[in-house]
Amino acid sequence: MIIHPRDNVEIHGDGHKYARRAIRAGENVIKYGMPIGHATCDIAPGEHVHVHNVATNLGDNLTYAYEPDLVVSQPTSRAAQIPTFKGYRHPDGRVGVRNDIWIVPTVGCVNNLCERLAASCGGIALTHPYGCSQLGADHEMTANLLAALCRHPNAGGVLVVALGCENNTLESFKERLGDVASLNIRFLRAQDPGDEYARGLELLAELDQARIKERVEVPVSELVVGLKCGGSDGFSGLTANPLVGRFSDWLVARGGSTILTEVPEMFGAETLLMRRCRDRTVFEKCVKMVNDFKDYYARHGQPCYENPSPGNKAGGITTLEDKSLGCVQKGGSSRVEDVLDYGEHVKAHGLSLLTGPGNDLVASTVLAASGCHLVLFTTGRGTPFGTVVPTMKIATNTTLATAKPHWIDWDAMANPDVEAFAEKVLEIASGAPARNEVENARGIAIFKDGVTL
Numbered sequence: 001m002i003i004h005p006r007d008n009v010e011i012h013g014d015g016h017k018y019a020r021r022a023i024r025a026g027e028n029v030i031k032y033g034m035p036i037g038h039a040t041c042d043i044a045p046g047e048h049v050h051v052h053n054v055a056t057n058l059g060d061n062l063t064y065a066y067e068p069d070l071v072v073s074q075p076t077s078r079a080a081q082i083p084t085f086k087g088y089r090h091p092d093g094r095v096g097v098r099n100d101i102w103i104v105p106t107v108g109c110v111n112n113l114c115e116r117l118a119a120s121c122g123g124i125a126l127t128h129p130y131g132c133s134q135l136g137a138d139h140e141m142t143a144n145l146l147a148a149l150c151r152h153p154n155a156g157g158v159l160v161v162a163l164g165c166e167n168n169t170l171e172s173f174k175e176r177l178g179d180v181a182s183l184n185i186r187f188l189r190a191q192d193p194g195d196e197y198a199r200g201l202e203l204l205a206e207l208d209q210a211r212i213k214e215r216v217e218v219p220v221s222e223l224v225v226g227l228k229c230g231g232s233d234g235f236s237g238l239t240a241n242p243l244v245g246r247f248s249d250w251l252v253a254r255g256g257s258t259i260l261t262e263v264p265e266m267f268g269a270e271t272l273l274m275r276r277c278r279d280r281t282v283f284e285k286c287v288k289m290v291n292d293f294k295d296y297y298a299r300h301g302q303p304c305y306e307n308p309s310p311g312n313k314a315g316g317i318t319t320l321e322d323k324s325l326g327c328v329q330k331g332g333s334s335r336v337e338d339v340l341d342y343g344e345h346v347k348a349h350g351l352s353l354l355t356g357p358g359n360d361l362v363a364s365t366v367l368a369a370s371g372c373h374l375v376l377f378t379t380g381r382g383t384p385f386g387t388v389v390p391t392m393k394i395a396t397n398t399t400l401a402t403a404k405p406h407w408i409d410w411d412a413m414a415n416p417d418v419e420a421f422a423e424k425v426l427e428i429a430s431g432a433p434a435r436n437e438v439e440n441a442r443g444i445a446i447f448k449d450g451v452t453l
Helices: 108-121 136-150 170-177 198-212 240-255 269-274 280-299 310-314 320-331 359-371 398-403 418-429
Strands: 009-011 018-019 028-031 036-040 086-090 100-105 157-161 185-189 217-221 224-229 258-260 336-340 348-354 374-381 391-395
Touching: 036 185, 036 320, 086 418, 100 108, 100 136, 100 198, 100 336, 108 157, 108 185, 136 157, 136 198, 157 170, 157 198, 170 185, 185 198, 217 258, 217 398, 224 240, 224 359, 240 258, 240 348, 240 374, 240 391, 240 418, 258 320, 269 320, 280 336, 280 348, 320 359, 359 374, 391 398, 391 418
Parallel strands: 100 157, 157 185, 224 258, 224 374, 258 348, 336 348, 374 391
Antiparallel strands: 009 018, 028 036, 086 217
16 A cells, blocks of 8 residues: 555555665655655665664754645535534533543542442542642642543533542642532542541432433534544554544534644654644644653653554554654644643634643543543554543454454444544444443543652
């Protein structure tokens, strides 16, 4: 398979690359019509092109120029009829695709209590190890992310559980939440009552009684979908990611919103996104997002190109540029409307970029915290995981989809039609369980940059 006429490699059935012609040492290896690295030795026609004879071109921070290319990135037209899904409309106007009880610990010390309470009501415990013994930015990131999750519309009710002696105090956390009058939320400090579990059950009964009872028709213009990949292989940029990109354009054209994260997996392909930024302000936010993440690597003495993973390489991905050029295809061709900080809630309709790492659970968690109703997760190697919102797994190849039907929601190799895929997404938004929900694989992970006391 030849992806682009300029490519000097072709893809075989195993997802790996082979030289279309002789490639000289030092010459760029071209895939997707762009360099994915350079040859470290002469490569003969037909020879396997991979980590043994290719190295990355990536390095330190770059200087970028705003060269907008917005003509091809605009949706061609809006649909004459806006499709709908069945969601839960909150009194304050927010819409959720689930009506779950979320139990949110302010500190990891009460995780076990939260899990016991969740088991009693079929709720979800958002357990994590933080909320205390953190300093500065780490503490702020933890508290802000938890507060954002407490306001998520997929939560029909939220029980916040504190211990009583942590840094993330219940009083300060309530201030961070702001006005909660429109939320179905209760608070429990475990050190206060004699029987914290019994008190928790009482509060859960109150939350359940106040939950919304019925779904209503909601236009897809109010749907927010996160875009993520993990366990990528040589087919990720050929099947699943392009399908998700077409869906992103489909949803944006109908007034909906999508969010793309995994900043380190934009390295080498970031200029494709920068050209699509709606204006110079958004472009400058995008540049800052990319360079700040490179600075993060540098602070810890790590190269920004220490990627792909062993599983990625086994699947045919050679360099980070190779991975990134496939990764950003999940964002389709729509204009980039905004760039969000970690934990920041989506504001603009259309495609937004979000600050977050490539790590599957951390990135999926911050997508949820930004307001995503569900996450589309493409994978070539397979994974059972899911985050706290429905996490729809899209296989890049039929072999995986056949071998792991209990993990996979969609086979992009066998089913590349975007209209059929959109129907499946709206079916899940309307209440059909994603595979992660069937398997009860739902959790969160919080980004950490500093010390733990």
